[in-house]
Amino acid sequence: GAGVSQTPSNKVTEKGKYVELRCDPISGHTALYWYRQSLGQGPEFLIYFQGTGAADDSGLPNDRFFAVRPEGSVSTLKIQRTERGDSAVYLCASSLGQGQGEAFFGQGTRLTVV
Amino acid sequence: TQLLEQSPQFLSIQEGENLTVYCNSSSVFSSLQWYRQEPGEGPVLLVTVVTGGEVKKLKRLTFQFGDARKDSSLHITAAQPGDTGLYLCAGKLYKLSFGAGTTVTVRA
Numbered sequence: 365g366a367g368v369s370q371t372p373s374n375k376v377t378e379k380g381k382y383v384e385l386r387c388d389p390i391s392g393h394t395a396l397y398w399y400r401q402s403l404g405q406g407p408e409f410l411i412y413f414q415g416t417g418a419a420d421d422s423g424l425p426n427d428r429f430f431a432v433r434p435e436g437s438v439s440t441l442k443i444q445r446t447e448r449g450d451s452a453v454y455l456c457a458s459s460l461g462q463g464q465g466e467a468f469f470g471q472g473t474r475l476t477v478v
Numbered sequence: 479t480q481l482l483e484q485s486p487q488f489l490s491i492q493e494g495e496n497l498t499v500y501c502n503s504s505s506v507f508s509s510l511q512w513y514r515q516e517p518g519e520g521p522v523l524l525v526t527v528v529t530g531g532e533v534k535k536l537k538r539l540t541f542q543f544g545d546a547r548k549d550s551s552l553h554i555t556a557a558q559p560g561d562t563g564l565y566l567c568a569g570k571l572y573k574l575s576f577g578a579g580t581t582v583t584v585r586a
Contacts, residue, residue, distance in 0.1 A: 407566070409574070455521075468523075
């Protein structure tokens, strides 16, 4: 596709369950970012990939959060033992490379933990 | 802790009025970006400013980067209802760090 695609667009899960959120970046973009956004707030950085490797995962809130990008394209954000406080919109963005060009955002996945 | 502070947090004005949103930081950035976000969508880039003191205009929007590259402002002239949205500033080092955003509502 032409833009960053995130699936699912909405996810409702029960407290304690495991969830996976998927991001398909723009083809050819080597940099991929995950952000989390609460209502009325700015996006909060979670993790940044350059290629297959996580160049900076300092924003992951705890070890329940993990992200992978095994082939340097699609990325999956994984959340174990979900808590109600994990409810937010999870945004993915991609750009040509580290510090290069505009970062394009997907529409986000709205995660609700009940 | 927010690296970038935006003010005001909320702004509600009448169509035709002007508005200014501010973005301040104690850090120096290689560039600063302004985004606009509508409900249910991701942020969309409006402009990137790179040089201290730089002023960029995009139709009715004027963006300014402070001389020290620590702060920026967004000014909208003769606001229209279509300008309603969440305006975000983001400072770029190698990753984007966002401010909390300013929710702008323009009433018809």
